[in-house]
Amino acid sequence: MSSWHVSDESEWTPIGDRMITGHGGGMGPYAASYAVNLAAGPMLNGAVSADIRLTERRSVGAGLVCRADPHWTFVTFYTAPQGAADETTVARFGVFREGTLIPVAQLQEPVRLARGYNHFTLEFFSGRMRGEIRAEDRTYELTATCPHVPFAGYSGLVKFYGAGVLAKSWSMEQTVLPIVSANSVTARKRAKWDVFLCHTTGAKEEVKELARALAKGGITYWLDSEQIMPGDSVPEKIDEGLSDSRFLLACVGDSPQGKWARTEYGGVLSRELAGESPTRIIPVLLANAEPRHIPVLLRGKRYISSANKTEFEEFIRFLLSH
Known part of the structure; x- marks a missing residue:
């Protein structure tokens, strides 16, 4: 029928x-x-x-x-x-x-x-x-x-x-x-990457899994292990990635943030608060992380849990629609 x-x-x-x-x-x-x-x-x-x-x-x-x-x-x-x-x-x-x-x-x-x-x-x-x-x-x-x-x-x-x-x-x-x-879709295409993945050395493997999940959902990403080649200037490549990404995902594990991670999100946060940068920072809790592990500077922001499947799928839709 x-x-x-x-x-x-x-x-x-x-x-x-x-x-x-x-x-x-x-x-x-x-x-x-x-x-x-x-x-x-x-x-x-x-x-x-x-x-x-x-x-x-x-x-x-x-x-x-x-x-x-x-x-x-x-x-x-x-x-x-x-x-x-x-x-x-x-x-x-x-x-x-x-x-x-x-x-x-x-x-x-x-x-x-x-x-x-x-x-x-x-x-x-x-x-x-x-x-x-x-x-x-x-x-x-x-x-x-x-x-x-x-x-x-x-x-x-x-x-x-x-x-x-x-x-x-x-x-x-x-x-x-x-x-x-x-028009919003066109603006999205102007940035080379949807997200810049900021993480500590200890969370590298888990962040690679996160990157694969993002790519499966149609999200483009900047990840140091894929974008920084031998002989490249690390500061220059990081600056290039940050300036050409719509969002910075501060990947939070259960270990303290390293120097490079703090430098990456710290600089973007300062420009974001001053209204000088369109890039927005979003904290993302990795598998074993808890809200208390979020750096003090980022605790006023709404965070995403990568372990919560429903929340993560909604996050993918948010990234695609903005």
Whole structure:
């Protein structure tokens, strides 16, 4: 039995839970029709994405919906041509309230869809919405505040003007993290490393394990044993790593901090407090460490326990989203 709920069974054909096709029909002045996937249940905050293909290029439109109910109320991020003969389309946010469309925001830049599949993403958190379309080598983004539908609902697909639509690779995910714009992602890419790993000599092997866990989660890191080669100037390489990392992770073990570790986080802490450095310091407790082992200068900061799997996974998501 399919998990899809459709506005009209003659206009949609679900194929499992991750693919659906739409064909003809529609109601109202925009000949609209929608389908929502009930598999994940109603979501208040989350993200939905799919690869969408329009079988015709003119006078048609399609996109994603979220917070939908079965009675034609939902938020939508979609694209449709401005005019009947246009080759380009316009990306928009809109709200359907019991079948009536309320325009919310429109991207000024025209969107040129690929002839095949285009990847659509809709993120929603509180009143913030972010839509993204990846069409071949181009990415288009639209963000807006959309408080019109403040309750939980289902996610799905919408089409306009009797469009023929193919949607595959359907994905839905609930989230507790605020929306991150593409500008934030671009800023993240400006730094060569996400984190600089600061540690004592005695914690070297444990920090290597920590580095592997970070890399598995998609986090880039600077670690002395990998970045400082024979013949390199140690102070210069450390300064290079510190200046090109977004966060300094002060890895705290159960032994006293060494001279180099204190120098590394001490200098960054001074510049951070003075507002002269964007690099932030985060204490990370290693396996046998306790809060009392955190250096005095860092005890006012919230720390992360690497041994707490749930906390560490949340930390990975934090690093990815900032």
